[in-house]
Amino acid sequence: MKALLALEDGRTFSCRSFTGPGEARGEVVFNTSMTGYQEILTDPSYYGQMVTMTYPLIGNYGVCPEDVESDRIHVAAFIVKEYQEFPSNFRSKGTLADYLIKSHILGIEDLDTRALTRHIRKSGAMRAMISTTDLDPESLVARAGQIPAMQGSDLVQYVTTRKPYFWKYNQPDYVDAKSLEDPFIWRHKGKKHSVVALDFGIKYNIIRCLENAGCEVLVVPAKTDVQTIKRLNPDGIFLSNGPGDPEPLTYIVETIRELLDNFPIFGICLGMQLLGLAMGGKTMKIKFGHRGGNQPVKNIDTGKVEITSQNHGFAVDLNTLDKSKCHLTHINLNEDSLEGLKNDTIRAFAVQYHPEASPGPHDAAYLFNQFAKVMEHAKA
Numbered sequence: 079m080k081a082l083l084a085l086e087d088g089r090t091f092s093c094r095s096f097t098g099p100g101e102a103r104g105e106v107v108f109n110t111s112m113t114g115y116q117e118i119l120t121d122p123s124y125y126g127q128m129v130t131m132t133y134p135l136i137g138n139y140g141v142c143p144e145d146v147e148s149d150r151i152h153v154a155a156f157i158v159k160e161y162q163e164f165p166s167n168f169r170s171k172g173t174l175a176d177y178l179i180k181s182h183i184l185g186i187e188d189l190d191t192r193a194l195t196r197h198i199r200k201s202g203a204m205r206a207m208i209s210t211t212d213l214d215p216e217s218l219v220a221r222a223g224q225i226p227a228m229q230g231s232d233l234v235q236y237v238t239t240r241k242p243y244f245w246k247y248n249q250p251d252y253v254d255a256k257s258l259e260d261p262f263i264w265r266h267k268g269k270k271h272s273v274v275a276l277d278f279g280i281k282y283n284i285i286r287c288l289e290n291a292g293c294e295v296l297v298v299p300a301k302t303d304v305q306t307i308k309r310l311n312p313d314g315i316f317l318s319n320g321p322g323d324p325e326p327l328t329y330i331v332e333t334i335r336e337l338l339d340n341f342p343i344f345g346i347c348l349g350m351q352l353l354g355l356a357m358g359g360k361t362m363k364i365k366f367g368h369r370g371g372n373q374p375v376k377n378i379d380t381g382k383v384e385i386t387s388q389n390h391g392f393a394v395d396l397n398t399l400d401k402s403k404c405h406l407t408h409i410n411l412n413e414d415s416l417e418g419l420k421n422d423t424i425r426a427f428a429v430q431y432h433p434e435a436s437p438g439p440h441d442a443a444y445l446f447n448q449f450a451k452v453m454e455h456a457k458a
């Protein structure tokens with residue numbers, strides 16, 4: 079079925095929908111991973127974004143129920159060069175097209191994704207519309223320009239969990255919101271450390287990695303107040319990844335600021351940006367972001383280079399952090415941007431990239447054990 083992709087700056091791409099009729103809108107970004115499309119689709123940090131893959135053939139290994147990073151698809155649309163409709167994979171339980179159709183998510187193919195990627199790289203991530211019904215370039219470009227900007231809006235409210243949950247049998251085990259008032263909520267199922275994970279759009283594999291590092295994880299809604307968290311008295315606090323601009327999330331920054339002195343803290347991606355804000359720094363939007371599984375990051379403490387998975391369009395501004403309080407731990411080797419920070423006095427640390435990346439690379443998986451060690455020391 080014929081479709082049109084229109085960017086807000088007037089560039090258009092004619093293409094084809096492989097998921098039937100529909101319309102979609104959002105910020106268009108590119109991801110350079112060769113695999114992991116199902117993890118990308120279900121990563122809540124992509125809420126409000128239409129993702130184009132630079133790898134040209136997508137769909138060839140189908141979809142598998144175990145490969146999700148949350149309970150639903152979060153991307154606004156999926157853009158590929160060529161959709162492969164006959165998957166070949168013993169784990170596969172269905173096709174990518176059927177998976178998207180079931181969730182009413184538009185998938186388009188047969189456009190020059192290299193040209194689209196180069197355009198975004200030159201001009202920056204931008205708002206766009208896709209339609210199978212409105213094929214008039216002028217009209218669709220105009221509509222793309224009317225989409226609310228990502229900067230300044232709180233997108234966490236749309237993806238954070240409504241009810242708290244533990245992790246059981248490899249899925250969420252929900253508990254009543256009221257039960258957070260009970261300090262004896264912990265189940266102590268043979269785990270060493272209790273961790274409250276503030277959910278801004280957490281990926282399931284983060285919970286798995288924390289559990290593997292000996293933590294019992296209680297995931298709580300983003301708006302959970304400081305008193306409730308203090309009453310739960312966890313051994314540590316985890317700040318999750320999540321979509322959109324960190325700056326408007328002032329209610330979360332306030333919460334983190336009040337927790338800083340009391341608990342060991344580990345943050346990933348949006349979690350690092352919010353930690354940066356809580357420590358007095360500033361964040362900014364970067365031109366087209368880092369999204370892919372091949373970003374080289376140097377660990378300044380060890381001198382080792384890690385190949386990392388990334389997905390972010392905002393970053394902590396290095397120059398706004400008080401370097402006497404805050405120690406830079408990781409740096410991006412492609413463009414010298416900040417990838418990790420640590421505050422030794424208050425036992426908080428965070429990274430901008432994704433050590434939990436389920437499809438890999440797994441070079442940075444050591445960070446979960448590092449968090450367990452910090453909690454261990456805090457208890458000693």
Ligand SMILES: NC(=O)CC[C@H](N)C(=O)O
Pocket residue numbers: 123318319320321322323324346347348349389390391392393
């Ligand atoms: N993966 C994330 O947590 C993304 C963080 C933030 N929304 C950004 O785009 O920079």
